[in-house]
Amino acid sequence: ETGVTQSPTHLIKTRGQQVTLRCSSQSGHNTVSWYQQALGQGPQFIFQYYREEENGRGNFPPRFSGLQFPNYSSELNVNALELDDSALYLCASSLDRVGEKLFFGSGTQLSVL
Amino acid sequence: DQQVKQNSPSLSVQEGRISILNCDYTNSMFDYFLWYKKYPAEGPTFLISISSIKDKNEDGRFTVFLNKSAKHLSLHIVPSQPGDSAVYFCAARAYSGAGSYQLTFGKGTKLSVIP
Numbered sequence: 694e695t696g697v698t699q700s701p702t703h704l705i706k707t708r709g710q711q712v713t714l715r716c717s718s719q720s721g722h723n724t725v726s727w728y729q730q731a732l733g734q735g736p737q738f739i740f741q742y743y744r745e746e747e748n749g750r751g752n753f754p755p756r757f758s759g760l761q762f763p764n765y766s767s768e769l770n771v772n773a774l775e776l777d778d779s780a781l782y783l784c785a786s787s788l789d790r791v792g793e794k795l796f797f798g799s800g801t802q803l804s805v806l
Numbered sequence: 807d808q809q810v811k812q813n814s815p816s817l818s819v820q821e822g823r824i825s826i827l828n829c830d831y832t833n834s835m836f837d838y839f840l841w842y843k844k845y846p847a848e849g850p851t852f853l854i855s856i857s858s859i860k861d862k863n864e865d866g867r868f869t870v871f872l873n874k875s876a877k878h879l880s881l882h883i884v885p886s887q888p889g890d891s892a893v894y895f896c897a898a899r900a901y902s903g904a905g906s907y908q909l910t911f912g913k914g915t916k917l918s919v920i921p
């Protein structure tokens with residue numbers, strides 16, 4: 694059974710640039726959620742994708758967008774990067790939208806300079 | 807406005823003793839509560855959960871207690887082992903519309919188990 698994998702593991706960007714983060718969900722999971730974890734904070738919900746459609750969104754601006762593909766892998770795109778976007782971005786997959794148990798990847802550490 | 811609060815950033819416990827991690831919440835719409843454990847350079851891993859209709863759930867050395875009237879839950883680890891040293895996150899689930907649910911996490915408590 695393959696777990697949740699994320700790429701890249703680390704990324705450095707400058708303010709105003711755009712970034713794409715990738716996630717492969719666990720085998721058999723059709724739902725992917727993205728979380729942002731700032732230093733010293735808990736993970737904060739960005740959005741969830743279910744069967745290729747956005748299916749729930751947290752308090753993040755539209756410059757945070759995503760995609761889910763037919764194989765249930767997912768991308769997180771962030772436009773017009775700001776310094777405060779520096780954080781660990783976590784992808785989590787689950788069997789369904791109910792979210793009783795999420796399986797997390799190791800995350801992508803994004804630094805915006 | 808923090809809906810899930812873990813007021814202790816860190817906790818140190820001797821090996822073999824009990825570890826008690828606490829969590830408070832404010833949103834009455836939370837219907838399910840989970841604890842996740844996180845080691846450095848890894849993603850959080852699910853540990854144990856409890857439905858809002860129960861007051862206790864046990865899994866081996868781990869027990870979660872829920873006091874709905876006080877909006878408080880706690881995680882007990884007995885006996886504590888050095889491998890339990892990690893950051894523990896409390897999370898609460900609420901319905902967010904369109905058939906989906908989202909988790910709200912606390913800031914975490916770093917547990918250190920001293921051999």
